[in-house]
Amino acid sequence: MQTSELVTSQIDVFSDAVLRDPYPYYAELREMGPVVFLEKNNLWAVTRYQGIRDALENHQAFSSQKVAFNDDMNNALAGTSLATDPPEHRQLRKTLMGPLTPRALKSIEDDITVKADRLVGELVSRGSFDAITDLVRPFVREVVSDMIGVQGVARENILRWGEAAFNVLGPMNQRTIESFPAAGELFHWCAEVTQADLTEGTLGWGIFEAAKRGEIAPESCGAIIHQYVAAGMDTTIASIGNAIGHFAAFPEEYAKLVENPALARSAFNESLRFEPPASLFGRYVKADVTFEGTMIPGGSQAAVLFAAGNRDPRHYSDPDTYKIDRDPADNLAFGYGIHTCAGQGLARIEAMAILTAFARNVRRFKADQPQRVLNNMTRALSSLPVVEVEAQ
Amino acid sequence: MSASTPRATLVIDRERCEGHCQCVLVAPDLLDLDDTGAVVITVPDVTDRIDLARKAVQACPAIALSIAPGDTWG
Numbered sequence: 351m352q353t354s355e356l357v358t359s360q361i362d363v364f365s366d367a368v369l370r371d372p373y374p375y376y377a378e379l380r381e382m383g384p385v386v387f388l389e390k391n392n393l394w395a396v397t398r399y400q401g402i403r404d405a406l407e408n409h410q411a412f413s414s415q416k417v418a419f420n421d422d423m424n425n426a427l428a429g430t431s432l433a434t435d436p437p438e439h440r441q442l443r444k445t446l447m448g449p450l451t452p453r454a455l456k457s458i459e460d461d462i463t464v465k466a467d468r469l470v471g472e473l474v475s476r477g478s479f480d481a482i483t484d485l486v487r488p489f490v491r492e493v494v495s496d497m498i499g500v501q502g503v504a505r506e507n508i509l510r511w512g513e514a515a516f517n518v519l520g521p522m523n524q525r526t527i528e529s530f531p532a533a534g535e536l537f538h539w540c541a542e543v544t545q546a547d548l549t550e551g552t553l554g555w556g557i558f559e560a561a562k563r564g565e566i567a568p569e570s571c572g573a574i575i576h577q578y579v580a581a582g583m584d585t586t587i588a589s590i591g592n593a594i595g596h597f598a599a600f601p602e603e604y605a606k607l608v609e610n611p612a613l614a615r616s617a618f619n620e621s622l623r624f625e626p627p628a629s630l631f632g633r634y635v636k637a638d639v640t641f642e643g644t645m646i647p648g649g650s651q652a653a654v655l656f657a658a659g660n661r662d663p664r665h666y667s668d669p670d671t672y673k674i675d676r677d678p679a680d681n682l683a684f685g686y687g688i689h690t691c692a693g694q695g696l697a698r699i700e701a702m703a704i705l706t707a708f709a710r711n712v713r714r715f716k717a718d719q720p721q722r723v724l725n726n727m728t729r730a731l732s733s734l735p736v737v738e739v740e741a742q
Numbered sequence: 743m744s745a746s747t748p749r750a751t752l753v754i755d756r757e758r759c760e761g762h763c764q765c766v767l768v769a770p771d772l773l774d775l776d777d778t779g780a781v782v783i784t785v786p787d788v789t790d791r792i793d794l795a796r797k798a799v800q801a802c803p804a805i806a807l808s809i810a811p812g813d814t815w816g
Contacts, residue, residue: 407805451761453779615767679768679801690803695762 354643357383362390363630363653364419364520369724372629373670376658384642391521393419393651394635394644395658399665399682401642402654405633406686409435411641414689416634416651418519419726420526426537430573432581432689439688445566446574449553452695459699462493466703474711474741481598481717481734486591486704493700494582498575499552504539511536512583513725519632520726540576554578578693586697588627588730589618589683590704595731596621596672597708598717603674604709608742611709616677618701622660624672626683628727629657656682657729714740750789751810752798754781758806765807769798 359382361375362368368375379386380397388395396405405412413435416424427433431442448454469489473479487509495505514532517525545558554575561568597604597617607613630653637648646652659682661669666678684691691697716738723732752772759781766773772785772795788795788809799807 447760451779452763453761453775456779677768679764679797684803686803687805690760690762694803 353640353645354383356387356644357385358387358389359395360389363388363395363655364391364523364525364726366724369726369729370722372657372729373661376629376655377661379655380658380662383644385644385646388653391419391653393632393653394646395630396642396652396654397658398642399659399662402656402659402682403686405641405652405654406689409688411635411637411639412633412652412654413636414439414633415636417632419521419632419651419653420518422522422530423518429570430577431692432577436688443688443692445557445560445570446577447692449556450692450695452699455695455699458497462699463703463707465489465492466700466707470704470707470711473736474739477739478735478737481594481736482587482591482720482731483733486587486594489704490583490587490590490700493696494579494586496549497552497696498554498578498582499548499550500554500579501547501549504543504547507535507539508579509583509587511539512580512587513723513728515580516584516628516727517725523726525724525726536579537576540572540579543572543575581691582693582696584725584728584730585627585691586693586700588728589622589697590701591731591734592625592627592729593618593621593701593705594708595717595720595734596624598715598720598734598736600672600674601714603672605714606674607705607709608713611706613675614702614705614709615698617674617705618698619678619681620672620674620676622683623666623676623678623681624660625729626656626660626681627729628683629729630655630727631685654682654685656685711742712739713742748789749787749812750792750795751786751812752783752788752795753786753808753810754783755806755808758804760804760806762803764801764803765798768801769794772798 384398384401386395396402414433417433418424431446491509510532514529517529518533520526548554557571557574560566561571607617633652635646635650635652639646663669684694715736718735718737720731721733774782774784776782795809
């Protein structure tokens with residue numbers, strides 16, 4: 351295969367400037383080429399929609415052995431379905447995914463909808479509230495904690511743990527180093543947790559039942575519960591919070607949702623496309639591979655830039671415009687292929703519940719300037735003060 | 743239809759399908775859920791609905807859906 355000249359960039363995708371607003375930088379990388387070597391990060395970035403789909407489909411060339419951007423975390427994640435390739439991946443994935451299919455989630459869907467309606471109703475009657483700290487964060491914490499069966503002190507810590515779990519996937523920068531203690535608390539809790547600590551009949555409790563039946567090794571229970579907690583919080587909060595942020599930023603688009611709440615699914619897909627909860631994710635190139643005309647040497651760290659691919663004009667027309675009725679069901683936010691987000695069914699149920707309740711209760715609203723805390727991996731609002739609400 | 747018309751068939755790979763149900767949401771005219779909640783193809787011959795079929799294929803996060811030439815009976 352013909353190889354083209356190596357395209358390199360000095361952009362540091364984990365710098366404050368890029369994390370504050372990745373889109374101009376990601377657009378620059380995407381237009382430089384389908385594969386760009388980032389000298390400051392020592393990694394190969396896959397930048398365009400189709401290339402990202404192809405890389406994620408090709409798990410032989412793009413291994414999940416290094417999904418994080420530092421060795422300590424890659425070592426810590428070794429043996430989990432997230433960081434394992436076929437054939438070992440298959441059984442781990444099956445165990446993780448079993449309780450998370452839409453079929454399995456059907457029984458808790460109504461309960462989640464009721465929780466969302468009640469919380470949104472209460473906040474709207476208050477007249478002003480913070481869409482992140484009063485709504486999305488407590489809601490996701492309650493849903494995920496109840497589902498896994500987490501009680502007591504762990505429940506108080508779970509949001510802090512979830513945030514740290516994503517920060518530590520970055521390179522060894524200040525953010526990663528500062529997040530290691532909290533991420534370590536979560537690893538420690540998961541290593542110590544017993545079935546008696548979890549509410550009977552919940553998903554977490556069921557993992558220990560599966561071990562009793564001999565379906566999984568008893569020592570892997572903690573690792574599976576770690577994946578539910580670590581992956582279930584921060585990105586879900588990010589994606590639902592971002593969607594409400596988009597409603598505030600584009601009131602004409604939000605008006606279409608109020609007019610037709612059935613657009614909630616499309617709205618959520620468009621928010622995932624416009625601003626994915628994780629801007630990028632890691633892969634490991636084990637052996638020399640020529641990909642999109644570029645020779646990537648074996649032993650290299652790669653990254654798929656979801657946030658760049660989701661705004662690729664080669665795939666989406668007018669990609670920098672938020673269109674609530676676009677329904678981009680094929681967007682890259684949840685990844686693609688054998689490692690596609692295992693919890694996307696639950697995330698969608700949570701998002702549908704909140705966004706539908708919001709559209710039914712809030713005709714119009716006004717929000718102050720949103721705030722964000724920078725995270726190496728997740729792109730999320732930390733505060734979105736809703737200062738005026740016109741109820742339905 | 744005449745025998746010479748090229749047919750297109752929607753095919754599901756059961757080994758890959760994880761039940762994310764995105765295909766059913768995108769193309770409810772072609773796919774549905776059965777009583778057990780498993781995805782089933784209700785209109786396998788998608789020759790006349792090729793754009794919708796492609797949308798369903800594109801929406802599957804698990805790469806479990808594809809369009810094959812020919813028909814399921816041939």
